[in-house]
Amino acid sequence: MFGLQKATQLTPADDQATTLRWLAQQYAYPPLPSSPPCLPRPFVRANMVGSIDGAVTVDGRSGGLGGPGDKAVFRVLRALADVVVVGASTAVTEGYRQPSADDEFTADRTARDQTPAPALALLSRSLSIPDDFAPVAQPQTLVLTCASAPADRRSALTDIGATLIDCGDDTVDPHAVLDVCAERGWVRVLTEGGPSLLGSLAQADALDELCVTTAPVVVGGDAGRIVSHRDALPTRPMRPVSIITDDDGYVFTRWARTPTEDTYGHRTDTD
Numbered sequence: 001m002f003g004l005q006k007a008t009q010l011t012p013a014d015d016q017a018t019t020l021r022w023l024a025q026q027y028a029y030p031p032l033p034s035s036p037p038c039l040p041r042p043f044v045r046a047n048m049v050g051s052i053d054g055a056v057t058v059d060g061r062s063g064g065l066g067g068p069g070d071k072a073v074f075r076v077l078r079a080l081a082d083v084v085v086v087g088a089s090t091a092v093t094e095g096y097r098q099p100s101a102d103d104e105f106t107a108d109r110t111a112r113d114q115t116p117a118p119a120l121a122l123l124s125r126s127l128s129i130p131d132d133f134a135p136v137a138q139p140q141t142l143v144l145t146c147a148s149a150p151a152d153r154r155s156a157l158t159d160i161g162a163t164l165i166d167c168g169d170d171t172v173d174p175h176a177v178l179d180v181c182a183e184r185g186w187v188r189v190l191t192e193g194g195p196s197l198l199g200s201l202a203q204a205d206a207l208d209e210l211c212v213t214t215a216p217v218v219v220g221g222d223a224g225r226i227v228s229h230r231d232a233l234p235t236r237p238m239r240p241v242s243i244i245t246d247d248d249g250y251v252f253t254r255w256a257r258t259p260t261e262d263t264y265g266h267r268t269d270t271d
């Protein structure tokens with residue numbers, strides 16, 4: 001006989017702050033290693049939203065799938081993270097701004113020795129990021145690229161103040177990205193996609209946790225799935241950590257890799 005469990009229903013508390021704090025407890029990252037003989041490998045969490053039929057966009061953007069509960073989870077996951085890692089095309093398409101400090105979580109971040117807001121890391125091989133895309137010029141933003149990126153784009157972005165770091169020769173290597181994060185002490189990594197970036201991370205077996213919001217709609221069309229890769233990926237078993245629903249019908253699932261690795265992996269300097 002298999003066991004069944006009911007999903008946790010999230011009914012908004014009288015005040016939004018209580019709901020946000022409850023979510024922050026549910027989604028807390030694993031505790032940092034207490035004795036660091038070597039660099040901790042960052043813990044990589046992804047957060048995506050899709051429709052019941054698996055679409056990640058409506059009219060080319062994810063916004064059409066969102067709701068108040070989804071926005072609350074998005075907000076809480078950022079408040080917990082050291083860095084938001086995102087594909088440049090998603091950042092531009094979705095009109096990203098530099099993550100800002102969230103008053104609700106200032107004290108928690110201070111207690112965890114985190115900066116007031118997470119840093120932003122944009123991935124791009126081509127560096128085809130518009131010169132007027134505001135976050136690139138911010139000191140808290142890194143543009144993670146590769147050696148083969150076009151020289152003219154490289155100088156155009158550095159001229160406007162961007163910080164570029166090569167993470168590979170012909171492509172942006174996810175492991176090199178995580179090395180850059182580890183060197184900066186960014187061990188609580190949150191990636192907000194998009195699907196191609198998640199495909200690269202999944203292929204590198206670098207996804208520790210997948211938070212997936214299912215919006216209560218069927219949209220059809222030809223929108224992609226939350227993970228996109230030209231090749232079939234190695235099957236990576238995952239287990240559900242939590243399943244939460246809200247009054248609007250959204251379902252928030254959180255999946256962790258198996259076998260259970262609830263702590264940060266360790267990596268020696270010579271690995």
Ligand SMILES: NC(=O)c1ccc[n+]([C@@H]2O[C@H](COP(=O)([O-])OP(=O)(O)OC[C@H]3O[C@@H](n4cnc5c(N)ncnc54)[C@H](OP(=O)(O)O)[C@@H]3O)[C@@H](O)[C@H]2O)c1
Pocket residue numbers: 047048049050055056057060061062086087088089090091093094123124125126127128171172173174192193194195196197198200228
């Ligand atoms: N439903 C959701 O939760 C959700 C979340 C995020 C995005 N989206 C949607 O997804 C769409 C964008 O998805 P996408 O798959 O085209 O873009 P994407 O995943 O954002 O990834 C592609 C971007 O990442 C860069 N990149 C650099 N290195 C990479 C690597 N090793 N692997 C993969 N990408 C790398 C690419 O740069 P170069 O082009 O310079 O090579 C490109 O800018 C948008 O419509 C967006 O609205 C939905």
